[in-house]
Amino acid sequence: MPVILVSGAANGLGAAFVDAYRQQPDTTVLAIDRASIQSKHDNVHCWTVDVTDESSITAFITSVNQPHIDLVVHSAGIRGLVPHLEDEKHGDVDACETLEAMDFATLTRTFQINAAGTFLLLRALLPLLRQATHPKVIIMSSRMGSLGNNFAGNRSAGSAYAYRASKAALNAIMRSFVVDVPEVNFVMCHPGRVETKLVKWKEEDAISAADSVDGLLPLIKRWGKGDSGQFYDRFGETIQW
Template sequence: MPTILISGAAYGLGSAFLDAYRKHDAKIIAIDKQGITCSDDKVRTYAVDVTNETSIHAFTEDIKDEPIDLVIHSAGIRGLVPHLEIEKHGNVDACETLEAMDLPTMMNTFAINAAGTFSLFRAILPNLRLGTNAKVIVMSSRMGSLSNNAAGNRAAGSAYAYRASKAALNAIVRSFVVDVPDVAWVMCHPGRVETKLVKWKEEGAISSEESVAGLLPLIEGWSSSDSGCFYDRFGETIPW
C-alpha cells in the first residue's frame, strides 16, 4: 500500500486531494499549518508550519524511516497585501499592484511558497528515497512562468509577491531535479481554483474538486521521464 503525503490539506486543493485519495488503497499523511480534523483510520494528520524548521523537524522525527511514495504539495499563499484584501474586497488586482505591494507581504509570501517548500522537501528526502518510484507533484502556477509574464498578455504584470515566489519555487524544484534524480519532480498549474488563498471567489475560478478530478489521472501517469517538467491541468507544457 503506497503512502501519500499531502501538504496544505486543511483547505482548497489540499483538502480536495485528501478527499480524493481517501478513496484509494493508500496510507495518507496530511499536514497543514492549522492542523486537520479527519476520522479516517488511513489518514494521519499533523500540524506543520513549513516556515518553522522546529515544526518540520518534529514532524519528520515522527515519520522517521517511513517510505513516502507520492507527495502532493499544495501548501501556499496568494501574496495579497492584507489590509488591502479587506479594504478592496473583491478586487484582487488592487491588492498586489506595483504601488500597493509592500516588503512584509513579499517576504511572507517567499517564506511560505519558496523557502518553506525547500525546507519541507529537504527534510523528507530520506522518506522519499525509501519510497517506490517516488514522485513529488508541486502545485505551482502559470503566473510563475517568466514567459507568461509579458507585455500584450492580458494577465501579465502585477502580482509581484505571488509571481516572484512561484518563479522561485519552480527554480528550487528544478534544483531538486538535478540533485535528487532518483525522485520525480513535477510542477503543475492546477488552474484558477476557488480556494481560501483569496477571501472571495475570483471570476472564472473552478472548484477544487473539478481541478483535482482532472489532475488525478495525469499524476498517475507522470513518471521519472516528466521530472523537471511544468504542466497545466490538461497536461500541456507551460514554457518557463
C-alpha cells in the same frame, strides 16, 4: 501500500487531494497544514506543520511512523495579497498586489511560505522519499510563475509581484532538486484558477478544488521519470518557463 503526503491539507486543493486519495484502496494519507486538522478516516493521519519553521518540520518528520513516502502533493502556499487591502478592496484581487500597493512584509512572507518553506519541507522528506520504489513529488505551482508568460500584451501579465516572484523562485528551486536528487521525480503543475482560501472571495471563472483534482489525478498517476523537471497545466500541456 502506497503512502501519500498532502500539504496544505486543511482546505482548497489540499483538502480535495486528501479526500480523493483516502478513497483509494490500501492507501495511507499523511495530511499536514499550518492549521490544526482532524480526520474521521482511519487511513488519514494529520499533523500541524509550519513549513517556515524548521523545528516544526523536524518534529513532524520524527513522528512519521512510515517506512517510506511514495508521493508528495505539495499544495501549501499563499496568494501574496497585501493584507489590509484584502479587506479594503474586497473582491478586487488586482488592487491588492499592484506595483504601488506591494510592500516588503507581503513580499517576504510570500517568499518564506511559497519558496523557502517548500525547500525546507522537501529536503526534510528526502530520506523517506528515497526509501520508496518510484518516489514522486507534485508541486502545485502556477502559470503566474512563468517568466515567458509574463509579457506586455498578455492581458493576464504584470502586477502580482509577490505571487509571481515566489512561484518563479519555487520553480527554480524544484529544477535544482531535479538535478541534485535524480532518484525522485519532481513535476510542477498549474492546477487552474481554483476556488480556494488563498483569496478571501471567489474569483471570476474559478473552478472548484474537486474539479481541478479530478482532472489532475490521472495525470499525476501517469507522470514519471520523463516528466521530472517539467511544468504542466491541469490538462497536461507544457507551460513555458
